[in-house]
Amino acid sequence: MVWKRFKWPVYHILVTALAIIMLYPVIWMLFSSFKESRLIFLTADSLFPDTWIWSNYSEGWKGTIYPFSKYMTNTIVIVVIATIGAVISSSLIAFGFARLRFVGQKFWFALMMVTLMLPHDVVLVPQYIIFTKLGWLNTILPLVVPSFFGMPFFIFLMVQFIKTIPGELDDAAAIDGCGKFRLYLQVIMPLLKSSLATAAIFSFYWRWEDLLGPVLYLNSPEKYTVSMALKMFLDSESASNWGAMFAMSIVSLIPVIAIFFAFQKQIVQGMSSSGLKG
Known part of the structure; x- marks a missing residue:
């Protein structure tokens, strides 16, 4: 009886403590964004700044070569196009x-599943050669076009969900003269909303934080993404503007956090309904 009385308080205390430990790097970065750049690492053991430097956000938003808003816009364009392509093609x-x-x-499905275990680094050189010959360097095409050919994880996720849909719906649609494409568009797609939302959210996250792809294929600063813009605040030859970089890092996290809290229910539903529930 005593354990049952203290079970939930102890559980919540442990979960809260674990959450604080996991979120501490983000919390440290948030408070460091209000410190002077030269003092950030000198006072790393102190979480709160002695003097709050709000100008880090205005300086960071001005950017280095272009305003930070331009890099945000570039990233949003890439993320939206790639996400639409990944969701539609995968479904x-x-x-x-x-x-x-x-x-x-079965062979092609197994082959598709094998690609899930293929390290991304293995295909970097062949892809770079292909995109170079196509003349796609310094454009967003290498970052968005591959998404329109399906993503194995999303395909597996949706296959598992579609298999749970009764086959009688297909028979009823066929009796009404519904072809395969209409079956996909008007019957399966509406029932696939939770998996589609899950795929869209994961695609958004992966594209938003991607650094390697833009570094490989984008050469002009006006086409840089958020991840590349953050790197531009660091200078190996002179003083790096750590305060502005941390400030813009916090700003770049806002869309990610907003998407998570807005669609966390869809993430759970999509994963559980697809047979991936732990």
């Missing part, structure tokens, strides 16, 4: 694997 491919019957279906 269409998943529908094909889950509902259609064709020669080598």
Whole structure:
């Protein structure tokens, strides 16, 4: 009886303590964004700044070469296009694997699943050579076009969900003269909302934080993304503006945090309904 009485308080205390430990780097970065750049690492053991420097945010927003708003806009354009391509193409491919019957279906699905275990670094050089020959360097095409050919994780996620949809719906749609594409568009897609939302959110996160792709393919500063713009605050030859960089790092986290809290219910529903619930 005594343990049951203290079970929930102890549980919440432990979870809160663990959350604080995991969030401490972000909390430290938040308070460091209000410190003078030269004092950030000299006073790293002190969380709160002695003097609050609000100008770090205005200086950071001015950017280095271009205003930080331009880098935010560039990132949003890439993220939106890539996310739309990933969600639409992955859902269409998943529908094909889950509902259609064709020669080598199991083989192609297994081959697709194997690519999940393929390190991304392995394909960097072949991809770079292909995009160079296509003349796509210094454009957003290498960052968005591959998304329109499906993403294995999203395909697997949606296949698992589509398999839970009764096949009787297909038969009823066929009786009404509904073809395969109409079946996908008007029957499966509306039922796939939770998985589509999950895929969109994960795609947003992955594209927003991507640094390697933009570094490889974007050469002009006016086309840089947020992750590259943050790197520009650091200078190996002179003093780095750490305060402005941390300030803009906090600003760049706002869309990510907002998306998470706005759609966390869809994330849980999408993962659990797709057979991935822990």
